[in-house]
Amino acid sequence: MSKKNDIRLLRINYLRGPNMWTYRPVLEVWLDLGELEDCPSNLLPGFNDRLTTALPALIEHHCGVGERGGFIERLRDGTWMGHVLEHIVIELLNLAGMPTGFGQTRSTSQRGVYRMVFRARDEQVARAALAEGHALLMAIINAEAFDVPAAVARVRDKLDDCYLGPSTAAIVAAATDRRIPHIRLNDGNLVQLGHGQRQRRIWTAETDMTSAIAEGIAGDKDLTKTLLKAVGVPVPAGQEVKTAAEAWEAAQDIGLPVVVKPSDGNHGRGVTLDISTQADCEAAFKLADAHGSSVLVESYIRGNEHRLLVVGGQVVAASRGEAAWVHGDGRQTVTQLVDSQINVDPRRGLTEDFPLNRIRVAEDGVILLDLQRQGLTPESVPAAGTAVLIQRNGNVAIDCTPEVHPEVAHAVSLAARTVGLDIAGVDLVTEDISRPLAETGGAIVEVNAGPGLLMHLKPASGAPQPVGQAIIDHLFAEDESGRIPIVGVAGSRGGHQITRLVAWLLHLNGRHVGLACKDGLFLGTRRVEKRDSACWDAAHRLLMNRGVNAVVVENDAASILRDGLAYDRATVGVVTDLDGIAALAEFDVQDADQLYKVLRTQVDVVLSDGASVLNAAHPRLVDMAELSDGEVVFYAEDGTLEAIRHHRDRGGRAVFLRGGAAVLAQGPAETPGANIEALLRRFGSNATDAATLLAAVAAAWALGISPELIAAGLDTFVPDLHLA
Structure with a gap:
């Protein structure tokens, strides 16, 4: 071949x-x-x-x-x-x-x-x-x-x-489950949840509710202990030291054994436990000093290390760590034993996909020091049957959430509130987390801002905990979606006029409106950019803007084909026509059936409690009504069209022209509305048509704006941007 x-x-x-x-x-x-x-x-x-x-x-x-x-x-x-x-x-x-x-x-x-x-x-x-x-x-x-x-x-x-890290991805997934939209704001893990004024932001497990002061306190372990001790939370005795000699002196004052650790380290780096000799203390000081700006010496609390996650004042997950040991066989070195007895565990790896870290003996100063205290090096060959301690507290990845005693949960929650963190990872040491700390001699040793969630999402053993959901429920009340009203207008006729009219009516209704259309980009009544803004980028910027609580967007078929819609769902979706095929040759759109598939996108995204506004004078757009998850509002100049009559017979809403004015009808009821003929005169000859204005009226009515305000708003609308 x-x-x-x-x-x-x-x-x-x-x-x-x-x-x-x-x-x-x-x-x-x-x-x-x-x-x-x-x-x-x-x-x-x-x-x-x-x-x-x-x-x-x-x-x-x-x-x-x-x-x-x-x-x-x-x-x-x-x-x-x-x-x-x-x-x-x-x-x-x-x-x-x-x-x-x-x-x-x-x-x-x-x-x-x-x-x-x-x-x-x-x-x-x-x-x-x-x-x-x-x-x-x-x-x-x-x-x-x-x-x-x-x-x-x-x-x-x-x-x-x-891609997003596992902690951020879990939070975003929980938001998606609640139909809260999200926007990634950088190449890392900064994510916006919701739109406009209703948005919240997360950066991994930090939120825009996380206090900078609280984060600063959490980064200072000595200050954290001082505050916790003041409110009655059990903490280990300790003091900050500047030299190795001071560390040994402090250890003797506190009482052996002790822990030596950096004052502002993280992830357990540079932390040496259970120190009882001067040589070990001085070696531990050197290690801790390399990982932080200062060094703490604390009393050693016996037991296993635990990490409890506090969200909004509630303990939502807990994990436990355990010591890691190997047993000599008289043939293999310590490094080889670690690889054959510990690293062989499929749960261990070098990325965040694994709940347990792969142990690299030669690269971990704490492990090297602990081996030295046992008279060993990574190249030593322990005798057969000899137990060798590798990590005093391995990865904290064994779920123990159901075991947490209520008094322990209370102390941990109090610790997070005292530091001021809305989301905190609280580290404590105890021999039994199912008993109060006062009974076990346990203590809280650290409070951490921006805690990792992987240990709770993918524990090495035990059940995963829904921590992403807990964070979303903390950020958004049960009845909140983070959404603001979004109006999308699709088609080739009068989109910029419809969007400007709807934005004006929303403004009169008390909304801070962002508008992206061919006439430019608008914030409220102010045009901030004059260039054509009927595009994905402009609409996307409005959704990110904390100053708006409603967005109106013009979409033509080319922008949908080129980028898709800037929003995942819309409150109101307007489709005006199936014209403009000649301009879509580069996309291989050659007939109305193909264009229908493009413009139906605007109807497909309408929320179940929203509305699709469709031109009843186009039979294919009438067919589009069955695609809408929300209500359908028809509009046309001729109120006697079969589609409108049939829709009204079923109690549906429609807007049409009679005697130069808009009529807002629902079922048999009719309400006289805006003076369309007068507005046409203000627009000037050939600038627009009645159907375009009726589409704007129908969209505003679908948004819940009253017929009276719509009429008054159209009477005050200024079509000429130079006069507005």
Whole structure:
């Protein structure tokens, strides 16, 4: 078989919001199969076997068949390479740890050219998966070698670089479960939950309610202990020291054994436990001094270390650590014993995907010091049966939430409140967390801001705790969604006029409105940018603006095809027409059926308690009503249209023209409204039409603005931006 030429990737476009394919972001790829258009999968000798050998989990892809093995069936029957590429990319993402179930491939009007899309939570990860999938597909077509595990590793590396950390991802997932929207604000873990004035922000497990003063207190362990002791929370006795000599003197004053640790360290770095000799104390001081700005000497509390997570004053999760030991065999070194007896545990690894850390003996100063105290080095070979202590408190990753005694929970909650943190990781040492601290001699040793959540999400043993949900419930009341009213207007006629009118009426209704339309970007009645702002970027900026509590956006078909919608859901969605096809040639939109699929996106995202506002003079837009999750409000100049009469017979709402004025009708009831003819005169000849103004009236009414305010608002609206 002669070598086939590469499939050409003509265009790669990231659709960042709801689009004609799905509610979620996707990577859209235009590809040219070239000569492979004549070579479906069943006509390439050995192709199917090579593909399923390289990616055996393709058997799990249901594809359009709807059952396990569906894609394999399509391969045997013969499917084109664009469709195959879609499934290869999805499988690579699955293997890399970003499960992806959605993909579609459709032909275009040009022979051999296809549009292929797949779910893309992150653009860079999706592009990496596409590149690897493309290379893998061509290698399989041409019976060439390809290292699949290496490709998966490269995609996973990109995922690790670009995607949210596990703590942030858990919080965002909990927000999604409650249908609270989110916006990622940087390449790290700063995330906005909600929109406009109703937004909250998180940065891993810190929130915009986390006090900077409290965070500063938590970073000063000596000050933290002073405050906790003042309110009756048990803490170990201790003092800050400047030199190794002072450390030993303090240890003797406090009473041996002691703990030596940095005053502002974290993650247990530089902490040495159970010190009873001067040599060990001086060595521990040197280690602690390298990890912090000063050093603390504290009394040693016997027991296991525990981490309790406090959210909004309540303990929501608890984990316990345990000492890590190895047992000599007379043959292996300490390092080899750690690898064969501890690191072999599949729960241990070097990334946040693992609940337990892989132990690197030679790189951990605390472990080296503890070995030294046992007369050992990493290269020592312990005698058979000899127990060697590696970590006095290993990873705190054993869930013990059900065991926490109420008095312990009270003390921990009080500690978090005393420091002033809304979310805190409180470290305590006790021999038995199911008993009060007074009975066990336990004490709280640290209060941490921005605690990691992984130990509670993926414990080494025990049940995961819903800590992401607890944080979301802390940030948002049960009846809050973080949403503000959003109005989206789609179509090619009068969108800028409709959006400006609706924004004006919302302003009169007491809202702080952000508006993005062809006339510019507006905050309230002030135009802050004059350039065309009917685009994703401008609308996205409004959703991030803490000063707005309502947003109005103009969307034409081209912007939806290019970027998708800037919002995941809308309160009101307006669709005005199915015109403007001639301007969409670059997107291969050539008829009304194709344009219908694009503009229905605006209706697809309407909330169940929102409304779709549709032009009843267009039969296809009347058909669009059945797609709306919310109410439907029809509008048209002619109130006798069958669609309007039928809608009213069922108690629906409609807006139409009679005697030059808008009529707002619900069922048989009619309310006279705004003077449309007068407003048309103010706009000037040929500047707009009655249907456009009626669309604005219908959208405002759907938002709950009263007919009286709508009429008064249109009477005061100034169409000329130079006079506004």
